[in-house]
Amino acid sequence: MCQSSEFGIQAIYRKPLGLCFLVSIWNATLNFRTCQTLVLVLTFFSYASYHATRKTTSIVKSVLDPEKAESGFILWPIPNSIHLFYSQHWKPLQTSGWAPFNNPSGTALLGVIDVAFLSVYSLGMFFAGHLGDRLNLRLLLTIGMVGTGFFTALFGVGYWLNVHSFYYYLLVQIFAGLFQSTGWPSVVAVVVNWFGKRKRGLIMGIWNAHTSVGNISGSLIASALLTYGWGWSFAVPGLLISAVGLTVFLFLPESTEVVGIDKNDAVLMPSRTGNDESLLEGKEEKIKEQAVGFIEAWRIPGVAPFAFCLFFSKLVAYTFLYWLPFYISHTAIGGEYLSNSKAGALSTFFDVGGVFGGILAGHISDHLDARAITAASFMYCAIPTLFLYRAYGSISLFWNVAFMIIAGLFVNGPYALITTAVSADLGTHGSLKGNSRALATVTAIIDGTGSVGAAIGPLLTGYLSTQSWSRVFTMLTAAALMAGLLLTKLVATEIKVKLRARRSSRSEESII
16 A cells, blocks of 8 residues: 555655556656656646736736726726627627726725735735644645635636626635645645755755746736636636646655655765765654744744745735736837737746746855845845836837846845745754754745735735826835845844855965
């Protein structure tokens, strides 16, 4: 029977059924490298599908509330007689918006839906992290993905059922946010179960490209399906994440114990210092480990400043995630307004920059061995970039794309670094004395706190954009500044450590 012995809690972990089937067909055992590759691929597509479903709302916004904003960006009301149905086919007119969002308060209502989703997402993150350190990660991840798929598709069902109740869409997004909250703590915990600290920043920077890949694919899928009706823009991504969730359930080995691999038998890799370092860390036996409490996790050095830094970092990143397509379609670029589908496609260049930003931030932080210095530097560089995008992005498509890519690089770089490598570092912090069962909790605390900022940013944007988009960018600039300042103490500490190490190295050379 495909099972392993008990580890830490009174439960029996079984090999995923899909792995059992493959092993029986191949008549061979899975080696360590194969499992690592499988984990990276499955968790990559798992979280990419989460972000693909999350991105659809921003693409459909311009269809639900289509009025172009003129001076002052005040949205004018639309007569009810023109936006309910096609005369013969009971289909909504795409050019007239969708009640209740096609009125002067429509932009604010869309902001409320965003903040409801992200508020429940951020609160659910804390509970999901707590559960992730105690339950089967593969099962928790599968439930979250299938649930997310169901409620994402249910939002689109409102198109075919001709639902115009604001509270229907609000409740659907609330439940979608709840199921989405299970994703991040689970995938990070699974990856760190299989990978140690060596080159963690670079590895997780590359792996974290799933966020941008999900945003890009979600934007392209949703934009392409708009011509068939905005309901398809939700239904198809919902079905896709459910399919990926079932694949995760069948094939994801959430830990080494599930497939009978002992951590101490893992292949040793040489480190830069010349010492051998295991790919997997934590030498204590699992049976001695207990899950770390919520308050205890907050007390781990570095958790609080990085968590609050992420609060402001995600405020900026998620404002772009939810409102960039809307902003592009409501702003004349080169003297012309773009269609909703073109605006959605153009917004993907922000995520292209995000891919490079995550990889670059991870590589630099590994090379310097300085996570705080890297994250703070990126946030400070984001400030002039945001100003340039707002001031000169409307000159032409070329400059819009150029500044958008640079903004994505500097905004998503620290966001990716903190939610991956930093969370993994702190979840395996030396103060935990080898206890690896704090990882999901620490990850949830950091990303959950960040998600509160992610909820506030889109909410404020919904109101500020009706007055002036310049106010929105002022808010984003202030948030980027705060994100950098919150790491000041950690930056100073890292600089002191490096100066001390340099002086020590020079003294040793003089002695020799």
